[in-house]
Amino acid sequence: MDLKNKIILITGAGSGLGKALAVAAGQAGAKVICAGRRKERIQQTADEVIKAGGVGTAVQMDVTDPKSVEKGVKEAEKTGSIEILINNAGIITGLKAVQELPIEEWDKIMATNVRGPYLLIRAILPGMIQRGVGRIVNISAPIKHLPKASAYCASKCALDSLTKAVGYELKGVDVIINAVEPPFLDTEMHKGGKRPEEVVGQILELAALESGSQSGRIVKIT
Numbered sequence: 001m002d003l004k005n006k007i008i009l010i011t012g013a014g015s016g017l018g019k020a021l022a023v024a025a026g027q028a029g030a031k032v033i034c035a036g037r038r039k040e041r042i043q044q045t046a047d048e049v050i051k052a053g054g055v056g057t058a059v060q061m062d063v064t065d066p067k068s069v070e071k072g073v074k075e076a077e078k079t080g081s082i083e084i085l086i087n088n089a090g091i092i093t094g095l096k097a098v099q100e101l102p103i104e105e106w107d108k109i110m111a112t113n114v115r116g117p118y119l120l121i122r123a124i125l126p127g128m129i130q131r132g133v134g135r136i137v138n139i140s141a142p143i144k145h146l147p148k149a150s151a152y153c154a155s156k157c158a159l160d161s162l163t164k165a166v167g168y169e170l171k172g173v174d175v176i177i178n179a180v181e182p183p184f185l186d187t188e189m190h191k192g193g194k195r196p197e198e199v200v201g202q203i204l205e206l207a208a209l210e211s212g213s214q215s216g217r218i219v220k221i222t
């Protein structure tokens with residue numbers, strides 16, 4: 001599947017991996033909806049998408065908030081029906097043993113990393129099913145059992161489970177959902193590792209899978 005003129009919504013597009021994915025999709029000629037909370041950051045990404053040769057639009061959205069997601073998706077759909085969704089927005093907080101982890105911090109991580117993708121899928125999937133085609137990529141992580149990162153690990157395991165379960169639900173429909181485990185990346189979240197630009201090609205391949213490709217996979221990115 002070619003990304004040219006495809007309408008793709010990327011959450012967390014104002015920085016790091018999300019921004020690199022948006023610009024690379026722009027280079028491939030896609031129409032990219034850049035979602036995130038910081039208006040100036042998503043607008044900057046949208047401008048770079050346009051410079052790269054695509055169509056870029058910034059849509060402010062807090063992925064943890066159902067009303068904000070609903071409003072943001074409605075605004076995004078002014079560009080057209082969303083054909084590809086990349087659930088990239090995610091957070092991690094400082095390393096803490098589980099007994100020292102404040103409840104509010106646990107809730108915030110789960111709300112961003114799991115509830116967010118669920119809310120986006122819930123808002124966008126019905127249209128994909130109705131049109132009989134769609135691609136969803138969830139950005140997971142290879143970290144699943146790291147001490148002092150219990151909430152982040154639990155959230156990414158939950159995201160993998162969500163991906164697999166929805167993959168089964170979509171059996172027989174040309175809506176393909178997969179998750180990826182990128183390596184350590186040098187972003188606002190983590191210092192050191194690969195540049196996000198080095199891995200975006202492998203991730204966008206999953207956003208552009210041909211009909212009949214396998215769904216519900218957790219794919220390691222190298």
Ligand SMILES: NC(=O)c1ccc[n+]([C@@H]2O[C@H](COP(=O)([O-])OP(=O)(O)OC[C@H]3O[C@@H](n4cnc5c(N)ncnc54)[C@H](OP(=O)(O)O)[C@@H]3O)[C@@H](O)[C@H]2O)c1
Pocket residue numbers: 011012013014015016017018035036037038039041061062063064088089090091112139140141142181182183184185186187188189190193
């Ligand atoms: N960096 C790594 O080593 C690494 C490795 C594997 C996987 N990952 C995963 O890759 C994804 C991207 O992370 P990154 O490394 O690129 O970090 P990042 O630069 O911090 O990007 C995260 C993005 O998520 C957005 N975001 C956070 N909370 C949000 C909310 N409630 N609503 C909407 N957007 C929200 C942030 O923008 P706003 O604050 O403006 O909303 C930010 O642009 C995450 O899911 C992360 O878990 C990262």
